[in-house]
Amino acid sequence: MDNVLVIGAGPAGLLAAGIAAQAGARVRVLAAGIGTTHIMPGWLGVLRGDGELKPRLQALVGEQPEHPYALAGLDALEDGLAALRALVEPAGLTYVGDLARNFRLPTALGNEAQAAVVPASFAAGDLSDPAPMLIAGPAGWRDFYPALCAENLARRGVPARAAAFELPELHDSKFDATAAGVARLFDRPDVRGRVAAQIKAALNGAPRVGLPAVVGLAHHRAAWEDLQARIGAAVFEIPTLPPSVPGMRLFFALRDALTRMGATIVFDMEVARGLVERGRAVGVVVPNPSRDGVYRGDRIILATGGLYGGGITSDHHGNLREKVFGLPVAGPAERAAWFGPQFIPPAGGHAVHRAGLRADSRLRPLDEQGAAALDNVRIAGRLLAGYDPLEEGSTEGVWLATAYRAARAN
Numbered sequence: 001m002d003n004v005l006v007i008g009a010g011p012a013g014l015l016a017a018g019i020a021a022q023a024g025a026r027v028r029v030l031a032a033g034i035g036t037t038h039i040m041p042g043w044l045g046v047l048r049g050d051g052e053l054k055p056r057l058q059a060l061v062g063e064q065p066e067h068p069y070a071l072a073g074l075d076a077l078e079d080g081l082a083a084l085r086a087l088v089e090p091a092g093l094t095y096v097g098d099l100a101r102n103f104r105l106p107t108a109l110g111n112e113a114q115a116a117v118v119p120a121s122f123a124a125g126d127l128s129d130p131a132p133m134l135i136a137g138p139a140g141w142r143d144f145y146p147a148l149c150a151e152n153l154a155r156r157g158v159p160a161r162a163a164a165f166e167l168p169e170l171h172d173s174k175f176d177a178t179a180a181g182v183a184r185l186f187d188r189p190d191v192r193g194r195v196a197a198q199i200k201a202a203l204n205g206a207p208r209v210g211l212p213a214v215v216g217l218a219h220h221r222a223a224w225e226d227l228q229a230r231i232g233a234a235v236f237e238i239p240t241l242p243p244s245v246p247g248m249r250l251f252f253a254l255r256d257a258l259t260r261m262g263a264t265i266v267f268d269m270e271v272a273r274g275l276v277e278r279g280r281a282v283g284v285v286v287p288n289p290s291r292d293g294v295y296r297g298d299r300i301i302l303a304t305g306g307l308y309g310g311g312i313t314s315d316h317h318g319n320l321r322e323k324v325f326g327l328p329v330a331g332p333a334e335r336a337a338w339f340g341p342q343f344i345p346p347a348g349g350h351a352v353h354r355a356g357l358r359a360d361s362r363l364r365p366l367d368e369q370g371a372a373a374l375d376n377v378r379i380a381g382r383l384l385a386g387y388d389p390l391e392e393g394s395t396e397g398v399w400l401a402t403a404y405r406a407a408r409a410n
Helices: 011-022 052-061 068-072 076-089 120-125 148-156 181-186 187-200 222-233 247-259 393-406
Strands: 003-007 024-030 093-099 103-107 112-115 115-119 133-138 160-165 208-212 234-238 264-266 273-277 280-286 292-296 299-302 312-314 320-321 377-379
Touching: 003 011, 003 280, 003 292, 011 076, 011 299, 011 393, 052 068, 052 377, 068 076, 068 393, 076 093, 076 247, 076 393, 093 120, 093 208, 103 312, 115 120, 120 208, 120 222, 120 234, 133 148, 133 187, 148 160, 160 187, 181 187, 181 222, 181 247, 187 222, 222 234, 247 264, 280 299, 299 312, 377 393
Parallel strands: 003 024, 003 299, 024 264, 133 160, 133 208, 208 234, 299 377
Antiparallel strands: 093 115, 103 112, 273 280, 280 292, 312 320
C-alpha cells in the first residue's frame, strides 16, 4: 500500500488527501493548524469575468504555459470538482454550478462577486436573476448589516430591501457572538421558528431572502431547507466576517470523509525540515520537547500555502524560501519589488502574489536549472508559482485542479 504524507490542512491538502485515500493509499496529514477554510467565503472561484468560462480557461492555459491550470490540465479541474462533491455530499454539503459560467453573487457590502460553483444555499442569490430580494440579519449584530448590503445592491440596480430580526441570545454577554456561534443557534428548530416568523412578516412578496451565512453548522442542510419551508421563499446565504461558516462546513465534511476512509490528520505539527536520501524525499521532521518526531512517506504532497499561509518564508531582505525542503522560490528578488505603488493596482496585481514554486506537468518541484528537484514530491494549491489568485479570481479552482493532479500523479 502506498504511504502518502500530506503537509498542510488547507482545502488543497485535505482534498488531495481525500483523493489519495479514495485511490487506496494510506494517508497521513500533518499540519501546524487549520488552513484557509475558516476564512474563505465558501464559493469556488475558477476565473473571474463574464461570458462562457471554458473558452476563457482554454485561452489562459494557451497564453500562460506555467499557470497551474496549464500544468495540471483543465481535465484535472473538472475531476477535482467531481472528487470534492463526492467527498462532501455524505455530510449534506452540496455544491451547484459548473464550468459553463459564473454566478454573480452579492457580498456583505452589497457588491458583486463571481464564482463558478457555489454551495446550494448561495445559489438563489444570483444577481443574474432580476427577482427582488429581502436582505435580513440579526438586529445589532456587528458582523452583518442588512441595510448597508441592501442599499448598495439597490445602487447597482438590484431590487433589494432590508429587514432586521431579533435574536435575544445576542444580548447575553456569555454568548459566542461570532458567525459560528450564531450558526449553532440556527441548528435549533425553535430559533429557526422565531426567525422565520419575523422574516415572513417583512417579506412583502419578495420571492427570495438573503441572510448572513449562518444558517446552521452541524445541521446546515436541514436548517436551510426548514427555514425556506417556514418562510415560504427561497433563502440564500451571503458570506460575512470570519470565522467563515461555509468554510467550516467544508472543513468538517472533508475531515469526516478522511476519517471514514482511515486517514490520519494530526494538528500542532509544525514541520521543521524535510528528509532527503539519494535524491528522494523520505519524510519530514517535527520538533518535540523531548525528541524530534520523524514521519515518513513514499509520496509527499506539499500543500503548505504561499507567503501568507506560511509555506513560504522570508527574511528581512525579502529573500523567499520554501520552508520544508528549502526549494527555490520564483518571485521578486528584493523586498522593494514585492508590491506596486497602489494598494489595489489597476491591472497586473502585485509581483509577490505570483511567487511560489515552479513545477512540471506532474507537479514535481523544479530546481533552479528547471529539472525535477524531488521526484516523489508534488505541489498543490497556493504554494505554486505562475498565477495571481487575487487578480484572476482563481484561488479555489487552482486548489481543485492541483490537489487532484498531485494526488493522482505517478
